[in-house]
Each structure stands twice: as structure tokens, then as C-alpha cells.
Amino acid sequence: MRTVCWLSLPWWLLAFCCTCARRGAPPETLEAFQPLLDRLPPQADVLAIADLAEAGRTFRGLLDRFEKTPAVAENPPLRAAFQQARAELDGRLAQIKEQSGIDVLADLERAALAIRFSSDAEPDFTLAVRGKFPKGSLGKILPAAARRLEPGREAFQLEDETFLELTADGILVLSSTERPAGSVDKDAAKRLLDTHPRLLTSPAPEMLLRLSFVMPKWLKETLPADAPMRWLAEVERAVLTLGPGLAFDVEAGSARVAENLRLLAEGFKELAIGGRNLWRAYILFGLGLDFGQILQMPPDFRSVFENRKAILATMEEFLGEPAGQSEVRVEGRRVSLQVGPRALMGSTFTLGILAAIAIPAFINYVHRADRERVEEMVDRFDADKLAPQ
Numbered sequence: 001m002r003t004v005c006w007l008s009l010p011w012w013l014l015a016f017c018c019t020c021a022r023r024g025a026p027p028e029t030l031e032a033f034q035p036l037l038d039r040l041p042p043q044a045d046v047l048a049i050a051d052l053a054e055a056g057r058t059f060r061g062l063l064d065r066f067e068k069t070p071a072v073a074e075n076p077p078l079r080a081a082f083q084q085a086r087a088e089l090d091g092r093l094a095q096i097k098e099q100s101g102i103d104v105l106a107d108l109e110r111a112a113l114a115i116r117f118s119s120d121a122e123p124d125f126t127l128a129v130r131g132k133f134p135k136g137s138l139g140k141i142l143p144a145a146a147r148r149l150e151p152g153r154e155a156f157q158l159e160d161e162t163f164l165e166l167t168a169d170g171i172l173v174l175s176s177t178e179r180p181a182g183s184v185d186k187d188a189a190k191r192l193l194d195t196h197p198r199l200l201t202s203p204a205p206e207m208l209l210r211l212s213f214v215m216p217k218w219l220k221e222t223l224p225a226d227a228p229m230r231w232l233a234e235v236e237r238a239v240l241t242l243g244p245g246l247a248f249d250v251e252a253g254s255a256r257v258a259e260n261l262r263l264l265a266e267g268f269k270e271l272a273i274g275g276r277n278l279w280r281a282y283i284l285f286g287l288g289l290d291f292g293q294i295l296q297m298p299p300d301f302r303s304v305f306e307n308r309k310a311i312l313a314t315m316e317e318f319l320g321e322p323a324g325q326s327e328v329r330v331e332g333r334r335v336s337l338q339v340g341p342r343a344l345m346g347s348t349f350t351l352g353i354l355a356a357i358a359i360p361a362f363i364n365y366v367h368r369a370d371r372e373r374v375e376e377m378v379d380r381f382d383a384d385k386l387a388p389q
Contacts, residue, residue, distance in 0.1 A: 033200065034189065036112035036128040039173050042188035044114035047196045048211040052131070055208055056105035058243070069317065070310035078304050100141045101134035114192070119218045126175040133166055149178075198239050198249065208243030231257050244341035251334050258333040265337040269326040272339050276319050283315050 033049045040047075063086055066072060072079050097103050108131040116124045138154055145159040155165035163178045193199060196212040220233045234253035241247040248265070252258035287308050305311070326339045 031200070032130075033110055033112055035169070036110060036130060036171065037189045037192060039128040039167075039171060040112060040114040040126050040189070040192060041116070041124070041177075042191040043116055044192060044195070044214075045117050045216050046113070046115040046211065046213050047192065047199055048113045048209065049199065050111045050113075050209045051207065052108040052111050052129070053106075054243075056108065058208065060105060070313040071304065071307070074307055074310040075304045077298075077301055096141075100137045102132070102137055102141075107132040117216050117219070119222060122176070124176050126173065126177075129172040129174075130170065131172065133170060133172060138164065138166055196237070196239075207241055209241070211240045213238045213240075231260055235261070246339045247337070249334070249336040253333070255333060258330070258335060261335040262328065262330050265328045265335055268337060268339070269328055272326045280315060280319050283311065283319075287311065 036049070067079070067082055067086070072082055093104055102108075108129060110131075111127065111129045113127045114125065118124070138156065142156055142164070143159060146156040146164075149155040149157060149163075149165075153165075154167075155163070157163055157178070161176070163173075163175050165173045167173065195214055199210060199212045214237045215233060215235055223230055223233050234257040236251040236253050238251070239247075239249040250261050252261055287305070291305055293302070293305075326337065329336045329338075
């Protein structure tokens with residue numbers, strides 16, 4: 001049960017963050033990402049942009065909203081535990097600011113990330129971050145093993161063969177390969193956006209993050225024809241936008257793959273509708289069966305389950321009627337899905353639990369298959385030794 005809770009936690013946070021987003025990057029500000037894209041290499045299979053300033057505001061708003069949620073606010077033990085955890089987090093952030101001069105939630109503005117995969121090497125990546133970085137802040141936070149590349153230049157090689165540089169115009173560049181971060185290649189950024197044409201177009205008004213993925217050509221060519229889920233290699237490109245809610249846009253290489261994607265999108269749409277009702281049913285059944293008495297927990301926290309009014313109010317706040325229905329669109333071989341923030345809550349929780357169950361099961365399956373393969377090899381080796389020569 002503990003494993004299920006921990007593995008589903010990222011999905012819960014995703015749902016809360018997407019629901020709590022308020023402003024995000026308006027359409028006219030997406031051009032502000034251009035200086036970051038100019039620092040990235042011209043080839044990338046994954047290209048992502050993020051509004052870090054809005055993410056920081058959303059995170060703080062999430063904490064405030066969670067503390068005011070009836071299930072927390074009306075139960076002193078739970079409220080005290082949450083306040084203690086928040087105080088520890090604030091203390092850690094204050095320690096980082098004291099050491100480096102950087103306020104993680106307030107000073108980081110935007111980020112752009114490029115990743116390129118290879119069939120015979122580790123992925124290459126470059127991350128560019130715009131923010132307020134006080135002079136000398138890198139030297140305060142870098143490990144002692146970091147090596148300055150040139151005197152007077154805020155550029156370092158780290159122990160794990162990555163490179164970090166703070167440019168003169170306040171952009172922090174972290175890369176797996178050394179490249180002149182101070183130079184700007186407009187043509188490289190143009191080629192990058194030619195490969196990911198929808199990264200800066202049709203923005204959501206409250207966007208927190210947008211990720212664009214292009215299927216590497218070598219992956220299509222190297223995957224065996226009978227490989228499981230081989231059809232996924234025929235997905236040409238995909239764009240994911242978060243905050244609030246979720247938007248997903250995929251282009252397929254064939255009509256068959258487009259049909260598969262449409263069915264998956266329709267399935268997620270049903271999950272967005274049914275997931276909310278499923279969690280409401282869990283809560284109502286839990287209250288009706290007096291889970292607070294059944295579960296072994298400290299008496300102070302058992303009172304949380306006894307405050308039924310607060311739990312029901314919390315349920316309506318997060319799992320109430322969605323403002324708009326999810327929508328699947330199909331245009332030729334292009335499939336898109338729009339999910340509102342209220343609908344996303346239930347489906348994300350459900351996906352989190354499914355992932356928490358499926359991931360350990362898959363790992364156990366792999367381990368069992370490896371063990372059976374080894375046992376088979378041992379049996380074969382023993383049989384060969386016993387065979388007459």
C-alpha cells in the first residue's frame with residue numbers, strides 16, 4: 001500500500017497543479033522563450049518550455065489552498081502535520097537562498113529544454129533557464145570538484161561531464177556537451193522550431209508547460225517488426241500542454257496508427273469522466289463503512305474520517321461537477337484531446353493508482369523472466385555436462 005501511495009504521488013501533484021493554475025504564459029509572452037531557444041542545439045527529439053515563475057506561484061497557491069481545504073483546516077492534527085511539513089520545506093528553500101542568493105520559487109522565470117536520443121550513446125541534453133542569478137552564485141552552490149573553464153568566465157565543467165555556464169544576459173545553461181553558451185545562433189533556433197512547429201503556436205492562455213516530441217528516425221528503423229507496441233514508432237510527433245487541464249495533440253504516420261490514437265484518446269476521455277465518479281464512490285463507501293474505525297491509525301488522525309462534513313466538502317471542492325467536458329478531435333491523421341482541470345482530477349488519480357500497480361507488476365515480470373532464463377541456461381549447461389562425449 002505504501003508503494004502504491006508513493007508511486008501515485010506525482011500524478012496527484014500533477015492534477016492539483018493543473019487545477020490550481022491561474023495565469024500562466026499568455027500568448028504574447030511566448031516570444032520571451034526565444035532567447036532560451038537560441039541557446040539550444042539545432043537538433044532535438046524532445047523540446048520543452050516551462051513558465052517557472054507561474055509554476056512557483058501555482059505551487060505556493062497549491063499549498064495555501066490545501067491548508068484551507070476543509071479536511072485539513074477542520075482537523076487540528078492533520079493541519080499541524082501539514083504546517084510542520086510546510087515549515088520544513090520553507091526552511092530548506094530559505095537555506096538554498098542563503099547559500100546561493102537564489103529564491104527558487106521567485107527568481108526563476110522561464111526554462112527551455114532540448115533532448116536528443118541516440119541508438120548507441122547516452123542522450124544529449126541542454127537546459128536553458130532565465131532568472132535572477134546574483135554574481136558569484138554559481139561558485140556558492142557548485143561542488144568542490146567543479147572546474148572553471150576559463151578565468152573570469154562563469155563556466156564550469158562538473159564531475160559528471162556536464163557543463164554549466166551563466167551568460168552575460170542572465171541565462172543559465174546546463175548541457176551534456178560543451179558549447180559556446182555566449183554565442184547565439186538564430187539559424188539553429190529556426191531549424192529547431194521547424195522540427196517542432198507547434199511549440200510556440202496556439203498557446204493555452206494559462207500554460208505552465210509545453211512539451212514537443214518527434215520520433216527519432218533511427219528508432220523506427222531499428223525496432224523489430226514484431227516488437228510489442230511497434231506501432232508507437234509510427235507516431236510522427238506529439239505536443240503536450242499542461243495548466244490548467246491538459247491538451248494533447250498527436251500526428252500519426254498511418255491511418256491505422258491514427259485510429260489507435262483516437263481510441264486511446266477516447267479511453268482517456270471516458271477515464272476523465274468516470275475517474276471523478278469512481279473516486280467519489282470510494283470516498284462515500286469509505287465513510288459509510290467507517291474506515292476510520294477499521295484502519296489501524298493513531299486516534300488523533302482517526303478523527304479526520306469522523307469529520308464527514310469536512311471530507312464531503314473537500315470532495316465537492318476537488319471532485320465536483322467539471323466545468324466542461326473532455327473533447328477528442330480527429331483531423332486526418334492528427335488526433336487531439338482537451339481535458340479540463342476538474343475532469344483531470346479524477347482521471348489523474350485513477351491513472352496514478354493504475355501506474356502504481358502496473359509498474360511494480362511489470363518489474364516483477366521482468367525479474368521473473370530473467371530468473372527463468374537463467375535457470376533454463378543452467379539446466380542446459382548441466383545437461384551438456386552430463387551428455388556422453
